[in-house]
Structure formats: C-alpha cells, structure tokens
Amino acid sequence: MSMIKLNVNSQTREVDADPATPILWVIRENLNMPGTKFGCGIAQCGACTVHLDDQPIRSCSTPVSAAQGKNITTIEGIAAEDGTLHKVQQAWIEAQVPQCGYCQSGQIMAATALLKKNPQPTDEQIDAAMAGNVCRCGMYGRIRKAIKAAAGIDQPAKVEA
C-alpha cells in the first residue's frame, strides 16, 4: 500500500492503495464514485470506461499507478459545473438510449472521447470507437443516433417528457 495522489474530475484526491489496483476499484471503493461500472475485468466490455487525459481507457485493466500526474474523468465529471448535462448525455436522454443502464456510463465516456477527438464522425468511425462497449440490452441503434445528434449530424425524434 502507498499513498497515491490523483486528479479526478478536476479535484485532487489522495488514496491509500496498492499501486497495482485497477483505477476502477479505486474510483468505486476508495473514492466512493460508483457511476463507473465493473463488467468483465479484462477490457472486453467497456463498462468501466473513463478518460485518462482525455483518452478513453478501460479502468478495470489500468493500474492506478498509471494515473499519477494525469487527469481522470469519470461519468460524474462530464456535466458542467452548474449541472447542465454534457451534450452527449442530453442526446442520450432525447434518443431514450438506456434500458437497464448499466453499460451507459462506459458508453457515454467512449462517445464523449470520440466527439472530442472527432466532432463529426462517420458511421464507420462511430463503429470503430464504440465497438469496445457492449450493451446487452442491444441499444446500439439508439447509441448511433444519439452520437450523431450530439455531433449535430442529425436529430432524432424527441420523445416527450
């Protein structure tokens, strides 16, 4: 165990953990931020996706030691400070993407990373960026639509509140 200094969602945090501990468990258990989910433990499903210096990573398979001196962004950290949702989150609601919702933190983190790097992705680029994220409820069609809506490529029909 050792004290590790982290920057999570623009806040400096210090945790006492084995440096080999995957970021996922440090976020969930040490920092008590459960929005990031455990799915497979071997970087096969994307449920644990967070950003490390804006790059999407699988936090279940990345040791916390790799995050020292870098910025971790989780699902809890992408809305604006006043609570306004990220455009991807808004698009997710408008397209009524989630079903069980368990994979969606990872999906949204993968999508926000994609749009930051590539604001106007093609269908192929969306597929390539999102193929690491499994949605067992099968909402891939809605994920595609929501990403395009967030990118301003097209607008899904909004479901009334």
Add this chain to the structure above:
Amino acid sequence: MGKWSRRAFIGAGVVAGGALVVGVAVRQGNPIDKLSPLLTNGENEQLLNAWVKVDTDNIVTAVIPHVEMGQGVYTALAQMLADEMDADWSKVQILEAPADMQYVSDSIARDFLAPDLQVPALLEPTVAGGILELAQAMGLQFTGGSYSVRATGQRAMRTAGAAAREMLVAAAASEWQVPESEITTADSMVSHAKSGKSEPFATFASAAAEQSLPAKPKLKSPENYKIMGQPKARLDIPEKVDGSAVFGIDADVPGMKYAAVKAPPVVGATVESMDTTTAKTMPGVLQILNMGDFVAVVADGYWQAQQALNTIDAKYSKTENDSLDQDAIFTRYATYLDEAGEDGGDMQTEEGDVAKGFANATTKVEAEYKVPFLAHATMEPMNCTAWVRDGKCDVWSGHQAPVNARQAAADAAGLPFEDVTYHNAYLGGGFGRRSDSDAIIMATRIAKAAGYPVKMIWSREEDTAQDHYRPSATSRFRGGLDKDGKLVSWDNIHTHLFDPKDAPTVPYYNIASHRIRKVDVPMHLRFGPWRSVDHSQHGFFIESFVDEMAHAAGKDGYLFRRELLAESPRHLKVLETAAKMSDWGSALPEKHGRGIAFVPSFGSIVAQVAEVDMTGPKPKVTKVYIAADPGFVVNPDGFTAQMESGMVYGLTAVLYGDITVKDGAVQQSNFHDYKMLRIDEMPEVEVALINGDHERLGGGGEPGLPPIAPAVTNAVFAATGKRVRELPLSKHSFA
C-alpha cells in the same frame, strides 16, 4: 374486467400527511382456499396492495410492484394508472414497492388462476417455507414472463387509478354540494364548470379516503386515453446518463468489506480442501472461507479479494459428471429421442390423426435441430451485499422477485422473514437470471460467517461459468404435404420443456393433424429462465421447419405461412406488415437473402424479416424488420425499444451464443469466448406496432426475441442454399 371485479375490491386509507392511498385487495372468502390464509386478515378484508397516493403537493405517486431492469415498466405502469386517474403526467412520480407481502402481485396470481392464461413457473423453490410455497403458486411480486403491463397494469394499476379518481370526484361533490355527474377531472384537478370551482386533487385527498369504495370503477375506453398510447420519456433514464442510478453492485453500507467467490467448476461438487498459503499473506485479506459449495475470500477491497482468491488451489470432490462433454450431451438427447421412438415420450398436444395424415401425404420431410446452452451475461455481474447481526438481516441487490430474495436471505441467515429487510436496486440486466436467488443466499451466508456487512461480487468468469443456463435442446420433426403442397401433418418430439407450455405448439397455423411430444433428459447444469424462455428454442425449431416445408412444397416462405394463417386475420396482418416493410419478393444482390419468421409469445404476435449479406467471411445481418401486435401499446417508444432489445439479445445468440461443457464444466469464461453482438454488427432495424386487441394485452420484454433466429437462418438459406439446423452460426462455414 369482469373476472377482476368478482374477486377484488378497492381499499383506501389516509396515511401520514393526509395523503390518499388507494389499493386493490382480494375479497375474503375468495374461492382459492390456498391463498386465503395469507391474503386475509381476521374479520376484515385486507388491503393487499397500495398502488397510488396523492400527497399535499398534488404529486400523484404510482407504487410499482415490479422491478426496473430496462424494460420501462416504471413508466408504462405509471402511464396506465395516471391516465385512468386523469393525473397531470408532469406531476406523476414512481416508487418501487418494498419487498413485502403487502405488495404481492396478486394480478399475476389472478392470471395464473384464470384458466385462459398461463403464468411462467419461474419461481424456483430455492428455499423452503410457506411463503415460497405460495410463491410457486402465485408469483409473488415477480417481474418476468413479460407480465407487468398485461397483468398488473391492465388489471390493477388502471383499476386503482380509476377508483382514486371516482373517490376524489365523490369527495368534491360532497364538499361543493353538486352532483358527481357535473364534476370533471383533468391534469390532477377536480373541476365544476357551472360554479367555476376548481381544486387540485390534493385538496380532497383526505376526504376522498372517507368515501365509499367503488366496487367496479369505470375504466376509460381507448378513444379517451390521454397518456396510455403516448411515447412518454422513460422516468428512469435521466439518472442512467449521469452515473447516479444505483444498481445492486453500488450498495454502500458503512463498514462493509468485499468478497470474491469461486464455486467448483462442476456443478454438484464440493470444496474438499484448499491451499491458502499465499492468499492469507496477501494485503487486505480478512477471511478465507470454505463454504462447502464455494470458496470465499473477504478483503478490504474487491480487487484484493479476487487477487487472493486467484492464488487459492482448491480440490473438489468427484462427481458422476466429471467426464461429461458437450458431444455426449447431444448424444444423450439423441438416445432419449430414439428410445421414445414413434409413439413414446410425453404427449403435449395431439389433434387430428397424424398417422393418417402421413399416410395420405405425398411429400414427407424430416429434420433435426439443435441449440446450445446459453448464458445470460447480464452486464452487471451477479452480486449481493448482506449484513447479518443481532437477530436481523439486511440485504441489498437487484432481483426480479424481491419477496423471494427476502425469503431466501431469511433462510440463509436462519431468521424469520419479518427480521429480514430486502433493499432492491436497479437491475443491470435481468433477462431471467435475476429471478434466481443463488447470489442472495451466498452473500447472506458469507455475511453471517464474517459478522460484518459484506459485498459479494462475482467475477465475469464466475458469472459465465456458474450461470443457470438456457437449456440446450434437440428437436425432431416430420412433416407431410398433400398433393397441393399444403401442410397437412406435423409431428414433433423434443428434449425440453421448461416454460411456458405453449412454446412448442402452433395453434395459430391451420394444420389438419399435429402431434407434439417431449422427453425429459437429465442434465446436471442448472437451468434458468432466459429471455423468452422456451420460445427461444422452439421459435427456431418451428419456424425453421415451416421454412423447410415451404421449400419442399416449392412455395415462398411468406406465401406458405399466409396460407397457414388464412383463418387468423389478426396473425395474418402482423405477418403481412413485416413482409410489406421489407419489400418482400423484391430482388436482392447475389449472396444476399431475406428470411421471414413468425412467433406469437407472451400474448404478443411478432413477425420479423431479416436480410443477410453472405459475401464476406461470416454472415452479416444487415436489416431487420419487426411487426408486432401486443394488443395495445401503452408506450410506443418503450415497446419499440423492447422489440429492438429482444431482437439483439436473440441475434447475439444466433451469431455466437454457445456455452459448451467439457469434463463436466462450462468452458466459457468471459466476453472473449462468450461473444456479444457489438455496434459494428448492429443491423438497421424498423419496427411497426399494431394495436389489434385493446382488452387483452401482450408482453413486450420477450416477444421480440424468438423470431430472429429462424428469420436469420431462413435468410441464410435463401442466400446460400445451406440450411442451418444447429446454432450458433459461428459453428458453420459458408466459404
């Protein structure tokens, strides 16, 4: 509603804060003796369910006796109640019912007891006890079988909403001294046009509770629906985009520790010994437990627990299945089917003279189909948090039958039901897996042994290898065509029947003689309901064979089914809709194909057309057209999402799903060897919904699944001429 009103009455009361609570109860002296002791309380008829309350801020809260696992049930049931009540949708809230006997889903029981409806026998007798015995009979607070909207919604939520409205009207009429007939309700307001009076529901909530109870509240006719039938945004979605939704795995109990577990790879074995030399020296490790049927490591963190568990060398007892392989399982199926022969096995359906039908048939076709075991692979691995102390037990998880979970925890803790509190959270996928209580029992036992709160999480490897699987099965058919190419005889024998009983039957097809039999084959793997249950196997078997018969008759698969459905206009319309959507019959490029399949299940009628592109190294499903008639669609966007979801769940199985057994153990472990469909393989999907029967509603969670397998394999046949009789497609080469 006749059946309902005979057995039920409306109960009401005032709770703290002057809120009106309306419920639906079962009448004492109910003819079902078995249920009476638990459903009645002394001399008075007991309020069984509280479904709705109106608080002083005019918020209408619908109490939902079902769990949310992505199927949109919170929203759809609230829509049904709010519409009948004339509530303002923007001021409607939801509350999941606690795991309590007061919230027994009596409407499910009602359908079970009604002769014309079936209820799935999904409640496993995991533990003993009177409540569980009852649960088997009536389906306590259970979410599954695509039942929530068609049973609870249609029979209870609407009734409670309408009753609450009538009581509010009566209270206002009394206060204002005007006839009830002059009072109108809309948007959570009670109004009297002549006097210009208008007050929120809340004003009359307390007085309404004092009103006499309407024995048979008047329900709206479809033309007056305002909220039902509208694509309302799901109420649970906002908290699922910002990470705040709480799933079972997110339980947070002060002082809790974490457990990783491993059960013997072969079901039925026990842990004989374990070498913990390394594990006990590892950081954070608190306890290493040999629980007999599994090993548990408790540590300060989950990862620490799992790392330590990985170092433990456990020895397991021998079982009679230690050398059983998948091939031997299918050989066993064949042996049992061979032994049943021409006339053995258990008869499920027999109509007409099959022997005579075959004697007169001019063309006979035989085929055998096989499907593998399948795991559920919910995205949220199985988990449960438990705390057993001072004669009390608290349990946190996501479960499809919370009352069952509570009873299972009580038995595992050795405590009475009353001393256990079960806290249900969102389910990170259910699909039938979370109707079993194995994880609840394990966590409670660990917590009891540990003495402090413990969160047990299964690794994905454990989740895959210790599932309660969709059974593998073999099904054999003989079919006969007359000289006009008409299907006149149908003879089927298969190895499995779990639930529902109508899955292997084809009552909607006009076949002069048919016979369906089953043989029971022993299997050591645990079976569990898997989305659409037996329809997932039989949908593939039946619709593949219908396609083979069409081909033998020299007829188009769509037109052949049209003939079989000629006397069932409602079914026919669904089939026609799917065909029309797909532009059935139009030309496709070479090595592309179109397949159609038709499977009514869980009260809903669904037809699908799949288009496949076989030009590449593996099959690619490019488009899926879905037409569905569930009677009446309460939330069109939610229902559409369920059709998409069920189809994808089934498509994953068609392409990849294959749990295999070697040396008695399941070989697959994680998503690299139990593959999922991903976004780059997602077909374009179009869904058309048909409201064909406003009175009898069908389900949404499961019926979208069964047609996709045969639609795809029929399309593969159209594209390549190769008939796929064994799933998944990844077993086959199309080069």
